[in-house]
Amino acid sequence: MNIKNIKIPMIYWLAVLSSLIHVGLNYFAIIPENWAAATHFALFGCLGSLIHFKKLWQQIAVSVGIIASSTYLIFAEDSLYERGQTFIGTDFFFSALAIILALVLMFKAIGWFIPTLIVVFLTYITVWGQYVTGVFNFPGLSWETMLFRSYFSTDGMFGTIAQLSWTFVFMFVLFGAFLQVSGAGDYLLKVAGKLASRFRGGSGLVSVLASGLMGSVSGSAIANTAATGVITIPSMKKAGYSAEFAGGVEAAASTGGQLMPPVMGAGAFIMASYTQLPYLTIVTAALLPALLYYITVGFFVRAYAIKRGIDIPNKLATDSSECDDNVKNGWRHLVSIGILVTCLIIGFTPLYAVGMAIVSIILLSWISEKPMKLKEISDALAEGSKGMVVTAILLITIGLMVNAITTTGLGSTFSLMAIEWADGSLLILIVLIAVASLILGAGLPVTASYIIVATLLAPVLSDLISLQVTTEVINNGSLSVSKDMIATLLPAFADGSMPLSDALLAAPSEIRTMLYDMVLSPEILASSLLAAHLVIFWLSQDSNVTPPVCLVAYTAAGIAKGDHTKTAFCAWKLAKGLYIVPILMAYTGLVMGDAEERILIFVFSAIGLFCIIAAWEGVVMDVINRTNRLVLGVVGTLLLWPFDGVLLKIVLSVIFLAYLLFSFIQFNKKTTCAQLV
Numbered sequence: 119m120n121i122k123n124i125k126i127p128m129i130y131w132l133a134v135l136s137s138l139i140h141v142g143l144n145y146f147a148i149i150p151e152n153w154a155a156a157t158h159f160a161l162f163g164c165l166g167s168l169i170h171f172k173k174l175w176q177q178i179a180v181s182v183g184i185i186a187s188s189t190y191l192i193f194a195e196d197s198l199y200e201r202g203q204t205f206i207g208t209d210f211f212f213s214a215l216a217i218i219l220a221l222v223l224m225f226k227a228i229g230w231f232i233p234t235l236i237v238v239f240l241t242y243i244t245v246w247g248q249y250v251t252g253v254f255n256f257p258g259l260s261w262e263t264m265l266f267r268s269y270f271s272t273d274g275m276f277g278t279i280a281q282l283s284w285t286f287v288f289m290f291v292l293f294g295a296f297l298q299v300s301g302a303g304d305y306l307l308k309v310a311g312k313l314a315s316r317f318r319g320g321s322g323l324v325s326v327l328a329s330g331l332m333g334s335v336s337g338s339a340i341a342n343t344a345a346t347g348v349i350t351i352p353s354m355k356k357a358g359y360s361a362e363f364a365g366g367v368e369a370a371a372s373t374g375g376q377l378m379p380p381v382m383g384a385g386a387f388i389m390a391s392y393t394q395l396p397y398l399t400i401v402t403a404a405l406l407p408a409l410l411y412y413i414t415v416g417f418f419v420r421a422y423a424i425k426r427g428i429d430i431p432n433k434l435a436t437d438s439s440e441c442d443d444n445v446k447n448g449w450r451h452l453v454s455i456g457i458l459v460t461c462l463i464i465g466f467t468p469l470y471a472v473g474m475a476i477v478s479i480i481l482l483s484w485i486s487e488k489p490m491k492l493k494e495i496s497d498a499l500a501e502g503s504k505g506m507v508v509t510a511i512l513l514i515t516i517g518l519m520v521n522a523i524t525t526t527g528l529g530s531t532f533s534l535m536a537i538e539w540a541d542g543s544l545l546i547l548i549v550l551i552a553v554a555s556l557i558l559g560a561g562l563p564v565t566a567s568y569i570i571v572a573t574l575l576a577p578v579l580s581d582l583i584s585l586q587v588t589t590e591v592i593n594n595g596s597l598s599v600s601k602d603m604i605a606t607l608l609p610a611f612a613d614g615s616m617p618l619s620d621a622l623l624a625a626p627s628e629i630r631t632m633l634y635d636m637v638l639s640p641e642i643l644a645s646s647l648l649a650a651h652l653v654i655f656w657l658s659q660d661s662n663v664t665p666p667v668c669l670v671a672y673t674a675a676g677i678a679k680g681d682h683t684k685t686a687f688c689a690w691k692l693a694k695g696l697y698i699v700p701i702l703m704a705y706t707g708l709v710m711g712d713a714e715e716r717i718l719i720f721v722f723s724a725i726g727l728f729c730i731i732a733a734w735e736g737v738v739m740d741v742i743n744r745t746n747r748l749v750l751g752v753v754g755t756l757l758l759w760p761f762d763g764v765l766l767k768i769v770l771s772v773i774f775l776a777y778l779l780f781s782f783i784q785f786n787k788k789t790t791c792a793q794l795v
Contacts, residue, residue: 473525
């Protein structure tokens with residue numbers, strides 16, 4: 119019998135079994151977390167070997183090795199601690215085997231960069247770190263200690279990040295799979311088409327809106343591109359967009375899928391682990407910035423259509439009655455998402471919320487025209503596991519690197535160096551993070567890039583954001599502590615020899631932390647930490663659309679049959695929000711403010727972005743002259759600029775909206791006259 123004929127059903131049923139076991143681990147089983155993580159590794163390691171290895175003997179060898187090394191952890195852990203953590207021969211063998219097989223699977227799934235980087239870090243701990251001079255000198259640890267920390271401890275490959283993988287990340291991926299199999303993907307595309315098709319640039323806006331809706335539940339940029347791009351890209355090309363621009367729109371819009379709550383890829387769950395903030399707090403703070411990103415892409419699409427006289431609403435061929443029926447009949451998909459959000463708002467855990475949402479998908483399908491039977495439920499279980507293979511292997515393996523960074527203190531070293539390079543400038547530090555994310559993103563998936571950069575630089579970024587807010591509070595005089603206390607802690611500021619920000623920066627970190635605790639509320643401190651992580655998470659996405667390595671843009675180019683490099687540069691241009699919005703998060707109350715301040719900044723920012731893009735592209739309702747472009751550029755810059763002139767921004771917004779209304783009236787008159795002629 120042909121091997122392939124055996125392999126495909128084997129993958130399918132192993133994927134179904136993996137999903138069922140993970141559901142059991144999350145909702146029914148009570149076992150140690152590292153045992154569950156080892157089971158997670160065994161299941162997805164076997165799936166990965168079947169998918170990524172072609173020869174039967176390789177698949178068997180890797181699968182047996184992974185099962186053996188995972189099982190050994192479960193049965194040998196107690197005896198290891200009884201020996202006082204002293205290794206015996208089998209401990210060395212199976213711990214080394216687990217690490218090697220994880221690296222091999224990572225190489226087969228993603229490439230050489232991550233495995234090489236991890237080998238460099240592990241050998242730095244054990245071999246060559248002691249020979250490095252300067253701040254990077256590390257005395258070294260024995261191989262026994264390194265293997266123990268990497269394999270048996272909760273800091274290594276079966277530690278915190280692996281726990282996130284087998285709990286939150288897996289269950290939300292499974293939720294996305296159930297939505298897709300139940301028909302939610304097609305429904306969201308139809309909803310997007312219904313909402314956007316009546317606007318100028320409708321075909322492009324459908325892509326933006328559909329990718330936003332799909333991304334809110336899939337959380338994968340490449341999967342988002344593949345799922346929506348096969349429909350939206352041909353539609354855009356038919357409406358007159360170039361292949362490269364159509365691919366760029368899809369790539370930029372799909373990249374936003376990892377920014378859009380509630381799933382946000384694995385980012386929201388990793389962020390919750392790092393910041394110790396509730397998941398609901400994170401996704402709530404992430405919503406308005408994500409909307410700004412999609413608004414930016416939409417503005418660019420609209421300007422492109424107007425400049426080229428394409429994609430006019432009345433030329434879009436749509437069957438309105440059929441579309442209305444499809445939208446009305448798919449209400450159950452929105453109910454499932456609503457149940458998820460409602461459970462989170464009420465206060466249930468993310469695991470409980472997503473479990474209820476999955477159950478609701480199945481139950482609600484039974485009152486529809488296409489009920490989910492055993493076959494469809496099995497398909498969803500299989501798709502969930504198959505969609506999780508690379509992510510599971512990645513998060514398990516990346517735990518080795520995070521363990522190495524924390525063990526050696528490299529995070530603190532890099533933080534001190536970053537402060538020195540940035541010279542206390544928050545903007546320069548953000549630029550450095552953007553460059554580091556782009557370089558790492560050339561060889562790492564965005565989740566891995568975020569984890570590494572956040573481990574190294576999130577503390578210092580949070581420190582500088584807190585420093586900026588503290589400086590503003592003290593300068594404004596809205597203090598809850600006496601000025602004498604501040605003078606005691608910052609004598610250089612008190613005697614006038616240094617400005618406040620420089621005195622804070624020059625103070626020991628302990629003094630700064632004490633001042634932050636005295637001046638800022640716990641909510642503001644937590645928000646500054648969250649803002650730092652969101653900035654890094656956003657900047658980690660730029661490798662999706664920035665040449666030379668941009669898998670999402672290349673995926674879209676393949677669907678569009680366009681030039682890969684041109685498509686990538688189009689996507690990079692359209693995704694400018696990836697660089698603008700993080701600055702707003704760091705310098706304004708878009709994340710750190712109360713609800714009223716966040717909404718106000720969101721409105722000002724949305725209008726400001728429209729003005730900036732209109733000035734850049736030379737388009738409002740029609741092509742505009744240079745004077746109008748210059749004025750719009752100034753207005754947009756002032757609306758985005760982080761200062762407290764709320765009244766001025768309100769006046770500028772009103773003036774712009776009046777100008778937009780006037781332009782709309784003039785454009786309608788011009789169009790009517792042209793039709794009469």
